[in-house]
Amino acid sequence: MELFVFVVAAAMILAGAIGVVVRSHPVHAALSLILTLFGVAVMFVAQEAHFLAAVQVIVYAGAIVVLFLFVIMLLGVDRTEDIKTEPFKVQRPLAVIVGLGVIGLVTAAVVASRDVVSSRGSGLVTPDMADPDSNIRQLSRSVFGDYVVAFEVTSVLLVVAVVGTVLLTRRVKPVVEKAS
Amino acid sequence: MVASASLLGLDPISIGSLMWAPLLIILMKVVVVFGVGLVATMLMVWFERKAIAGMNNRIGPNKAGPWGLLQTLADGTKLFFKEDLLPERADRFVFRLAPFLAFVPAFLVWSIIPLGGDFSNGKDGLVTWFGHTTRVQLADPPVGILLLLALSSIAVYGIMLAGWSSGSKYPLLGSVRASAQMVSYEAALGLSVATVILLAGTLSTSGIVGHQGNFVNWHVISTGVIPFVIFMIAATAEMNRPPFDLVEAEQELVGGFNTEYSGIRFGLFFLAEFMNTITMSGIIVTLFFGGPQGLFDIPGIPGAWEGTLWLIAKIVVFLYIYVWMRATLPRFRYDQLMNLGWKILIPASLGWFMLMAVLRLARDEDWNRGVVIAACIVVLLLCVGILSLANRVSKANREREGAMF
Numbered sequence: 001m002e003l004f005v006f007v008v009a010a011a012m013i014l015a016g017a018i019g020v021v022v023r024s025h026p027v028h029a030a031l032s033l034i035l036t037l038f039g040v041a042v043m044f045v046a047q048e049a050h051f052l053a054a055v056q057v058i059v060y061a062g063a064i065v066v067l068f069l070f071v072i073m074l075l076g077v078d079r080t081e082d083i084k085t086e087p088f089k090v091q092r093p094l095a096v097i098v099g100l101g102v103i104g105l106v107t108a109a110v111v112a113s114r115d116v117v118s119s120r121g122s123g124l125v126t127p128d129m130a131d132p133d134s135n136i137r138q139l140s141r142s143v144f145g146d147y148v149v150a151f152e153v154t155s156v157l158l159v160v161a162v163v164g165t166v167l168l169t170r171r172v173k174p175v176v177e178k179a180s
Numbered sequence: 181m182v183a184s185a186s187l188l189g190l191d192p193i194s195i196g197s198l199m200w201a202p203l204l205i206i207l208m209k210v211v212v213v214f215g216v217g218l219v220a221t222m223l224m225v226w227f228e229r230k231a232i233a234g235m236n237n238r239i240g241p242n243k244a245g246p247w248g249l250l251q252t253l254a255d256g257t258k259l260f261f262k263e264d265l266l267p268e269r270a271d272r273f274v275f276r277l278a279p280f281l282a283f284v285p286a287f288l289v290w291s292i293i294p295l296g297g298d299f300s301n302g303k304d305g306l307v308t309w310f311g312h313t314t315r316v317q318l319a320d321p322p323v324g325i326l327l328l329l330a331l332s333s334i335a336v337y338g339i340m341l342a343g344w345s346s347g348s349k350y351p352l353l354g355s356v357r358a359s360a361q362m363v364s365y366e367a368a369l370g371l372s373v374a375t376v377i378l379l380a381g382t383l384s385t386s387g388i389v390g391h392q393g394n395f396v397n398w399h400v401i402s403t404g405v406i407p408f409v410i411f412m413i414a415a416t417a418e419m420n421r422p423p424f425d426l427v428e429a430e431q432e433l434v435g436g437f438n439t440e441y442s443g444i445r446f447g448l449f450f451l452a453e454f455m456n457t458i459t460m461s462g463i464i465v466t467l468f469f470g471g472p473q474g475l476f477d478i479p480g481i482p483g484a485w486e487g488t489l490w491l492i493a494k495i496v497v498f499l500y501i502y503v504w505m506r507a508t509l510p511r512f513r514y515d516q517l518m519n520l521g522w523k524i525l526i527p528a529s530l531g532w533f534m535l536m537a538v539l540r541l542a543r544d545e546d547w548n549r550g551v552v553i554a555a556c557i558v559v560l561l562l563c564v565g566i567l568s569l570a571n572r573v574s575k576a577n578r579e580r581e582g583a584m585f
Contacts, residue, residue, distance in 0.1 A: 054326035062333020063363060070359045073344055
């Protein structure tokens with residue numbers, strides 16, 4: 001059952017990810033992104049992280065990609081992008097190098113820790129079945145207890161981003177003197 | 181098998197190895213909920229047309245069946261046999277996908293509404309069918325009420341993509357309005373749900389119902405009415421029902437996001453809209469009005485069925501309120517809609533949530549009640565003052581800079 005869920009979710013994630021890169025239409029690419037996000041949510045459920053799965057769907061699929069689509073529709077850039085031309089010359093070689101580098105690092109990490117990875121654990125031990133809300137309790141303890149400073153700093157960062165965006169998009173109009 | 185059981189939710193029937201009998205019971209529940217859902221939607225369409233006709237001094241549907249009851253069935257049959265047009269400039273795949281994205285979430289919300297069971301006197305609402313203990317509820321997932329928020333955020337896609345994929349101006353305008361509106365009101369919706377979760381201490385819908393033991397404990401009273409009012413308004417906006425139906429404002433946008441749809445694809449949108457009304461009423465009853473909890477004991481009916489009767493009675497009240505609102509209130513203007521959402525509902529729900537949290541903490545820690553309440557009032561007044569000051573400054577700035585458009 002776990003293997004089956006993993007294979008299906010992984011296929012969803014990969015298909016979505018490839019779709020984001022390959023589809024030339026921005027809306028289709030955004031839809032592929034949703035597929036990936038759903039796959040990740042399924043993975044979370046399989047790992048007994050129900051709350052994270054719900055938040056993944058509500059925040060990422062429900063709000064962020066909706067905003068992507070909203071911007072795409074509002075600005076009317078919803079026509080096929082020409083991916084033959086290249087705005088920056090270094091971009092593509094750099095992308096290839098970074099991509100290969102990430103693959104190399106992940107492979108190296110797996111190889112280095114293969115003893116731990118390959119040994120079969122006894123499965124996840126969670127108190128989830130007895131108490132459905134223990135999941136949230138654990139999460140809130142660590143977010144609002146152990147890592148409260150990091151959490152608050154992140155929220156300040158988001159506020160700064162919002163204020164910065166508003167400031168950048170504001171045109172300062174010269175105050176017109178009333179001619180009278 | 182424990183892991184797979186937790187994948188399927190918390191219903192006690194799915195714990196342990198899955199045998200044939202539990203599987204059959206689950207299957208039966210699915211079929212019953214599906215059938216009841218469709219029939220209820222059919223009756224809802226009839227009810228809405230008939231009630232509005234009454235309020236408008238008309239007769240309404242009265243030809244098909246007794247009191248026109250079968251009118252929706254006739255309309256549905258007609259939609260099945262109508263030609264299904266595909267606009268030339270439409271994005272074929274997305275155009276076909278969109279109705280299902282609207283319809284499926286509307287149906288799935290049914291699964292988390294406790295449809296019956298005996299919750300009175302602290303009982304847990306479990307029933308025993310054919311020797312197996314289960315809930316009168318399709319699924320009781322650990323995320324509980326969060327599933328509602330997740331599903332309503334998926335339902336946005338249905339409307340949004342329907343408008344965009346039609347390849348036509350008016351549907352696109354409708355869908356841009358829809359996405360802005362639904363994303364704005366989702367925040368207020370979530371915050372008022374959070375207030376309920378704070379009091380109930382659990383996400384599971386059956387737990388929330390179980391927490392509302394008697395009339396005084398109903399969350400509408402114990403959360404102080406305001407979250408209920410906010411939830412009701414935000415839910416109406418999420419469903420795009422009048423007075424929040426800018427998405428399909430007939431006078432401005434022809435038919436809104438579904439202008440280009442015909443045949444059964446249009447039928448699916450129609451069905452989703454009315455089913456959303458029923459499921460949202462069910463959710464309101466579950467969250468704030470004790471779900472299947474009764475006010476008094478109906479004699480002669482066993483506990484579990486009594487819950488179902490109470491639930492239906494309460495849902496019908498809210499359905500009538502929704503129809504009433506549609507017949508009474510004029511549509512919002514777009515700026516009024518955004519002002520209501522961002523400047524009133526979200527600050528109010530956030531402030532009320534904080535207030536409830538502080539009161540809860542004060543009760544747990546045994547603080548001096550008078551001091552806490554005085555401090556809360558001062559802080560809330562301060563926040564309201566700052567907010568209205570900010571609003572006034574921004575309004576003055578807008579007027580000084582002149583019209584934006």
